[in-house]
Amino acid sequence: MSRPVISEIPTGPVAVPGVVTALAGDDTVTPVWHNALGGLTFRLDDGRDGIRYVKWIAAGTPEIDLPGEAERLVWARRWVTVPRVVEHGTDADGTWLVTAAVPGLSAVDPRWSVDPATAVAAIGRGLRLLHDALPVDRCPFDWGVDxxxxxxxxxxxxxxxxxxxxxxxxxxxTAEARARIGEPPAIDRLVVCHGDACVPNTLLHDDGTFAAHVDLGSLGVADRWADLAVAAWSTEWNYGPGYDGIVYDAYGITPDPERIAYYRLLWDMA
Incomplete structure (x- = not known):
């Protein structure tokens, strides 16, 4: 299987939107991420341990809802470690979200790319902590099949x-694929899902333990397999084959082939 490019660390020059320059002031601006939809993330560093991150998306990009992500972060911070929202806004060129840094390195940082087993175990444990901590009955956000x-x-x-x-x-x-996702398996357990539980969105402490989650723009109530299937799948994209089982073991669950296949196809199409 070829590795899909969904998001990645920029390797060439990146044009910095005017609003990001204005938000940075005298801070050093470093592009740290971009996704296939054109979204950009920048680190703003004041040189005195004051680090913020700015996510920016061009106007007219419907698949990324930064105001919605801000709402989800504010809600989720009552129970779990996620970035603190500093501000967000919109102008004619695009929309932005500024968050404070949280301790930890992304699971795709070179520190963890050479130790995938440790990183993947942290991903599984972190996902279980998220699912157990966030209260379904108090969550106003939906990520369900419909x-x-x-x-x-x-x-x-x-x-x-x-x-x-x-x-x-x-x-x-297309007709066959649509028919398959139109027949979802029975719900195993409803949880508040991350919504984008891919490898880069888990942060680890220096000792390899789970630290925090980032990029919660799709957070909402759904079957836990909607997260689990994609979290395990994404280990193939970032580390290669053979690590998916560690996700399930660290989470504390036996792989469910039917639900895994269903939620991977749904992810792909939706």
């Missing part, structure tokens, strides 16, 4: 087909 099916239908109507999917799903014609 909402995501509506998004899949929008993408299909926009012309997306097999060539736009991950390699393992490209053999499915």
């Amino acid at each position: 909402r995501r099916l509506a998004r899949a239908d929008e993408r299909i109507a926009g012309g997306e087909g097999p060539a736009d999917r991950f390699p393992e799903h490209r053999r499915l014609e």
